[in-house]
Amino acid sequence: xxxxxxxxxxxxxxxxxxxxxxxxxxxxxxxxxxxxxxxxxxxxxxxxxxxxxxxxxxxxxxxxxxxxxxxxxxxxxxxxxxxxxxxxxxxxxxxxxxxxxxxxxxxxxxxxxxxxxxxxxxxxxxxxxxxxxxxxxxxxxxxxxxxxxxxxxxxxxxxxxxxxxxxxxxxxxxxxxxxxxxxxxxxxxxxxxxxxxxxxxxxxxxxxxxxxxxxxxxxxxxx
Amino acid sequence: xxxxxxxxxxxxxxxxxxxxxxxxxxxxxxxxxxxxxxxxxxxxxxxxxxxxxxxxxxxxxxxxxxxxxxxxxxxxxxxxxxxxxxxxxxxxxxxxxxxxxxxxxxxxxxxxxxxxxxxxxxxxxxxxxxxxxxxxxxxxxxxxxxxxxxxxxxxxxxxxxxxxxxxxxxxxxxxxxxxxxxxxxxxxxxxxxxxxxxxxxxxxxxxxxxxxxxxxxxxxxxxxxxxxxxxxxxxxxxxxxxxxxxxxxxxxxxxxxxxxxxxxxxxxxx
Numbered sequence: 001x002x003x004x005x006x007x008x009x010x011x012x013x014x015x016x017x018x019x020x021x022x023x024x025x026x027x028x029x030x031x032x033x034x035x036x037x038x039x040x041x042x043x044x045x046x047x048x049x050x051x052x053x054x055x056x057x058x059x060x061x062x063x064x065x066x067x068x069x070x071x072x073x074x075x076x077x078x079x080x081x082x083x084x085x086x087x088x089x090x091x092x093x094x095x096x097x098x099x100x101x102x103x104x105x106x107x108x109x110x111x112x113x114x115x116x117x118x119x120x121x122x123x124x125x126x127x128x129x130x131x132x133x134x135x136x137x138x139x140x141x142x143x144x145x146x147x148x149x150x151x152x153x154x155x156x157x158x159x160x161x162x163x164x165x166x167x168x169x170x171x172x173x174x175x176x177x178x179x180x181x182x183x184x185x186x187x188x189x190x191x192x193x194x195x196x197x198x199x200x201x202x203x204x205x206x207x208x209x210x211x212x213x214x215x216x217x218x219x220x221x222x223x
Numbered sequence: 224x225x226x227x228x229x230x231x232x233x234x235x236x237x238x239x240x241x242x243x244x245x246x247x248x249x250x251x252x253x254x255x256x257x258x259x260x261x262x263x264x265x266x267x268x269x270x271x272x273x274x275x276x277x278x279x280x281x282x283x284x285x286x287x288x289x290x291x292x293x294x295x296x297x298x299x300x301x302x303x304x305x306x307x308x309x310x311x312x313x314x315x316x317x318x319x320x321x322x323x324x325x326x327x328x329x330x331x332x333x334x335x336x337x338x339x340x341x342x343x344x345x346x347x348x349x350x351x352x353x354x355x356x357x358x359x360x361x362x363x364x365x366x367x368x369x370x371x372x373x374x375x376x377x378x379x380x381x382x383x384x385x386x387x388x389x390x391x392x393x394x395x396x397x398x399x400x401x402x403x404x405x406x407x408x409x410x411x412x413x414x415x416x417x418x419x420x421x422x423x424x425x426x427x428x429x430x431x432x433x434x435x436x437x438x439x440x441x442x443x444x445x446x447x448x449x450x451x452x453x454x455x456x457x458x459x460x461x462x463x464x465x466x467x468x469x470x471x472x473x474x475x476x477x478x479x480x481x482x483x484x485x486x487x488x489x490x491x492x493x
Contacts, residue, residue, distance in 0.1 A: 058432040095406065096435075130414045131410040131411055
């Protein structure tokens with residue numbers, strides 16, 4: 001295109017701008033606009049970023065999960081579950097409490113390697129569909145969820161309904177003759193331990209990468 | 224850029240004050256006339272300093288197409304439901320205490336002890352369902368009348384955002400009575416958020432303010448319910464209304480467009 005306009009010089013002196021300096025490429029009006037916008041951006045960020053961090057803080061803070069005594073060794077059998085109440089969140093009354101089903105490790109049904117954390121099995125009552133509370137029905141030897149019909153067998157593996165993985169468990173420890181319950185962990189369908197996930201998040205296949213573990217709650221290292 | 228000028232349609236005759244008969248004195252004559260003109264002179268005083276009257280006329284005395292019917296009121300009805308929620312919500316906030324140990328007790332106090340407390344609480348509770356129903360009816364009207372088409376696509380998009388925000392209000396408000404139903408519904412709802420891949424686990428943790436339902440979950444839901452989302456809804460509603468006034472409403476699909484008289488004559492002669 002021959003009739004195109006000559007491109008403007010990038011130097012302000014060449015463009016006959018009054019008061020231009022030698023070698024200056026940015027007009028003062030433009031410098032002021034950029035400066036003003038930058039100042040506005042800094043001021044905005046100074047408000048938005050701390051507020052966002054404030055709201056997002058709990059996501060990255062590790063939750064304290066102390067060991068809680070739940071009973072003596074003799075109170076638990078190999079063949080059935082005993083309900084125990086533990087506190088998941090301090091200071092909010094009943095809303096912070098949860099039921100846990102407990103029994104002794106049973107070599108006839110438990111396939112996982114015995115170690116110091118599973119001498120007693122503590123099964124969480126959080127349904128792995130969407131988090132309603134499951135109940136152990138002794139006659140059926142099943143955990144049954146009232147909300148959407150999730151069913152789990154005696155060790156907590158899914159046998160029916162919508163749940164995506166077996167029931168979560170808690171670490172247990174024995175000191176003297178007292179059983180203590182620790183932090184929660186999730187298991188895949190082979191009962192391998194994973195850092196705790198929320199309900200509805202499968203752990204088989206790519207599940208463990210699609211639903212990453214979070215800094216607020218991790219399993220015990222090397223377990 | 225041309226200067227933005229709002230077209231001001233004429234004031235309808237029945238509202239326009241009649242001019243005084245010639246020979247009469249201008250201005251009010253006695254106290255009675257002064258009192259009658261107090262409202263008008265107040266409006267005049269404000270308008271002289273703000274020039275808001277033109278904008279108000281532009282907003283209110285719009286031309287509407289033939290065939291405009293009761294279905295066109297569903298948007299205003301939704302807005303009225305929102306205003307009702309806002310007013311009753313402000314008054315409920317005077318008695319409500321968003322702490323896990325006190326919330327249920329404060330709702331019980333509102334329902335059983337406060338004068339008209341049960342009524343205001345019920346208005347807010349049932350009104351939320353009314354608003355959700357109305358917003359869907361309004362959306363259906365817009366869809367079936369084809370009112371989402373050019374040039375009103377952006378208003379449809381804003382409307383969808385308003386729908387999502389309204390559902391957020393319904394979800395966060397459901398927890399606040401803090402009885403068994405709201406507690407478990409919130410657990411389930413938060414876990415549904417958690418099933419989104421990659422970001423889901425962080426989103427549910429953000430909503431709960433931690434890995435478990437905790438001491439600040441309730442106050443977090445309360446802040447979202449009464450400050451964050453209503454502010455966004457009010458702002459977007461304002462923009463939604465501005466676009467309605469600017470673009471005008473559509474005729475119902477069964478109303479045939481009448482060609483201008485000139486064009487009709489031309490088709491006859493040709």
